[in-house]
Amino acid sequence: MDRQIYLDNGATSWPKPREQFDKMVDLFMQIGVSPGRGSYDQAVSAQEYIRQAREKVAGFFGGPDPERVIFTANATDGLNLALLGTLAPGDHVVTTATEHNSVLRPLYHLQKTREISTSVVPFDGQGIIDPEDIKKTITPRTSLVAVNHASNVLGSVQPVAEIGEICAAHGIPLLVDASQSGGQIPVNMAKMQASALVFTGHKSLYGPTGIGGLLLGPDFTINSTRFGGTGLESKSLVHTQTFPHRLEAGTHNLMGIIGLSLAIDNLLQLGLERLHDKEINLAAKLYDGLDEISGIELYGGPITLHHVALFSANIPPMHPDDLGAILDADFNIAVRSGLHCAPLVHEILGTGGQGTIRFSLGRFNTEKEIDLVIKAMYRIARRN
Template identity: 35%
Template structure:
């Protein structure tokens, strides 16, 4: 069966995963697969060493992207979810207190709720307003000396709003808590410097704004934080020891890594660094402003998230009163060849804040390849559907 999609797709689902990937990413993966996809760190032959270098090169690219001094403080993970689980489960003790927000992805909420049930971890959620902002004084009030961790996203995957990470880090430091930032929607679109911002752990995807393939991501872990590993096993190092090595990154990278994917991720990071993260972020912001201006003129349409002119990442979510979001997304795809995502976007509490709990929403999300023409096509299609139902 040939199920390749032949018709051109206007891809507006970058918040889920970026597409297409740059040619250099495809080439790096093909080169790795053909020439050097031996097992890195497991053997002294030339090809294993070459594979190890691929990992090191990508780690170096990521370190310079995120202001990390020691590349070994970055552990590769298969996605943001794995990185968040490692960060959350690795630093909490029974009875600890955690503060998070009502805007988090299930990849934060579910591990926290698991820790609550299993280890009596106490979890508080800071409320979020309709524009996707938190009240810092509420966060301050919820934090105490018992608070071990603050975990929040840098940018909401429903609303595109951006949280003030530096101020949140100051609150975390004032009570001696760690700060774990979920950079799923910001890595590659907003400059992130972990030292300047005061971030103790940064969970990031490789497959979204960094333009790498699916199955890649990572976790930066501050050198002052001794996280308990989540996965134990072979690392190719200290094999005679029964305990997991204490040396980084091996401590957090048990099992054969995704060498081919990591080769692609390195090329993706090089690609965005050549363009400039701020340039990419600004391009995406301009597209959101255009989309908001145009969509706000469609009858019966309600936009979610920050107002026109406010900072946001490349996400514009909305609902049409006359048609269910899933039906709208289906029609956009089947009749207009436009790929967007409908539903709850794995963030049910954010829908509570946005007053869309009953309906969910349609989310369009833009990348560096997205053009004004793509946004025009979306607006035209939505307008057309709105007038036909």
């Protein structure tokens, strides 16, 4: 069978850039000791590397302060930290139907344990939230607005700057989940007027798994949610309160931080806009090609430059899991099937029972691959 066509970059980007990862291992072999805990050369170098990585991440995402770049295990970890660290009993949160379970589940947990309340704003036929709906949903008790920047089911990108404007006018912090947008389209915390932003390293940034981050603005009040060693104030039983240590405990994921830092360098060198243009053109070619085949339902298009390079599809009445399995077994095409951890999107799409398959493109996909995927889908639709 032909080489695999990987279209599951929305889950994690693949393949990873070999040279970048070789460099990551080389660097780790030089400085891979416990950062910030010793005064020998390598420990100081490791600490300095982390400091510079915070600066790089803050620069890349328009964060106001490198000291307020918190390294986390992934986006889920960052979102848990942001939500559990800030919400108190009686708080009200406005969020959207495009959210991933990494926002919906912590919020549900807090509804049960801290008696917070949540309002969910719907999206339109293009997968876009109307900022006016957010404005109308704000109450005097609203203490946070949490918005997914780019949908991991539809690829639609939310008007976060307009939402940020509304939040700023009401004095309410905006938390942005940039898991799908980070590394694919420009993400700038300052331009969005976001008070907190979460990203993950292993998707469009092409870093390793196990690393992500939470960037905080000066107005975002947040408490520690985990406690332990920081290498600072070790006599005290109270966890270090200065940033970033307030929200980080234990030995850092230095390999991940090196990988993330090199990934940002690589991305900047290749050019984010150039990569996005290429990916979005391929996504549009795939969408338009599939749109011409009868029996295929598409969700999330038409694909424009104001999208991330992913969308969903079905060949009813076939179950998306079966469609995904056939694409894999008969055509060596890797896609994700099911609800994509975003159940409310499917409620609105009417695909809540089974979900969809998702095509998510990456920097290594080619025109030829897209032609093969269109052909494969045509053959399956005809058989159906």
